[in-house]
Amino acid sequence: MILDGIKQFLSDKLSGKNAVIGLSGGIDSAFVVTLLADSIERNRIFAIYMPDSNSPKEDLIDVEKICKFNNISFETIPINDIIIEFSRALNIKDLKVIGNLKSRVRMSILYSVANRNNGMVVGTTNKSEYLTGYFTKFGDGGCDLEPIIGIYKTRIWELAKTKGLPQSIIEKKPSARLWAEQTDEEDLGISYHELDSILIKFEQNGEFPESKEGKIVSNLYFSSMHKRKLPYSLGEDPAP
Numbered sequence: 001m002i003l004d005g006i007k008q009f010l011s012d013k014l015s016g017k018n019a020v021i022g023l024s025g026g027i028d029s030a031f032v033v034t035l036l037a038d039s040i041e042r043n044r045i046f047a048i049y050m051p052d053s054n055s056p057k058e059d060l061i062d063v064e065k066i067c068k069f070n071n072i073s074f075e076t077i078p079i080n081d082i083i084i085e086f087s088r089a090l091n092i093k094d095l096k097v098i099g100n101l102k103s104r105v106r107m108s109i110l111y112s113v114a115n116r117n118n119g120m121v122v123g124t125t126n127k128s129e130y131l132t133g134y135f136t137k138f139g140d141g142g143c144d145l146e147p148i149i150g151i152y153k154t155r156i157w158e159l160a161k162t163k164g165l166p167q168s169i170i171e172k173k174p175s176a177r178l179w180a181e182q183t184d185e186e187d188l189g190i191s192y193h194e195l196d197s198i199l200i201k202f203e204q205n206g207e208f209p210e211s212k213e214g215k216i217v218s219n220l221y222f223s224s225m226h227k228r229k230l231p232y233s234l235g236e237d238p239a240p
Helices: 002-013 027-039 057-070 080-090 095-116 127-132 153-163 167-171 184-188 192-205 212-223
Strands: 018-023 045-049 074-076 119-121
Touching: 002 027, 002 153, 018 027, 018 057, 018 095, 027 045, 027 057, 027 153, 027 167, 045 057, 045 095, 057 074, 057 167, 080 095, 095 119, 127 153, 127 192, 127 212, 153 167, 153 192, 184 192, 192 212
Parallel strands: 018 045, 018 119, 045 074
Antiparallel strands: none
């Protein structure tokens, strides 16, 4: 079963190390931390909640729920002051640039916690996000382990139900909370159910459908290829 494979992966790769994970109150991080709690001792899990000015109260409530569900503790490290100072110093005003900055600040915090606690940073990017580039390069895409990168978003919802995760987390509209009122599906321009259906067909036959939705997914996939490759380096011929 897929869950057994992930738990074995986490147990093996975290042997002798602690796990550091950012919790957002969303389904992906809730699902991953639940698998961690099934895989290693709970006192080896360092869960970090990093709110900013766009983080609603419901996110904290859901972080508390998932930690109670798994009998683990968490630490809150607000990032709003860091983002304000960084944005002021570099005169950043574009919301998307600030959104990427938030993701990279959170990554830096997680690695700081990992460095202090003999830890490895556990990522929460799913397959739908990975194939469409819906993650920040060197932000939430920066981690040591990616346990759910082979699982589509719609499948994670199904698996979360089988694990009995809190309903408020399962039913929450996906959002990276990078700016006010932001949602994943509005950013992507397509629902996760449509997206996954198209990606699965692409995985099977190597082609995107000649439809409006197919072109949306095709553009997302090809424009984000650079996020799925190692950096270019002198003397190497990068994969096509």
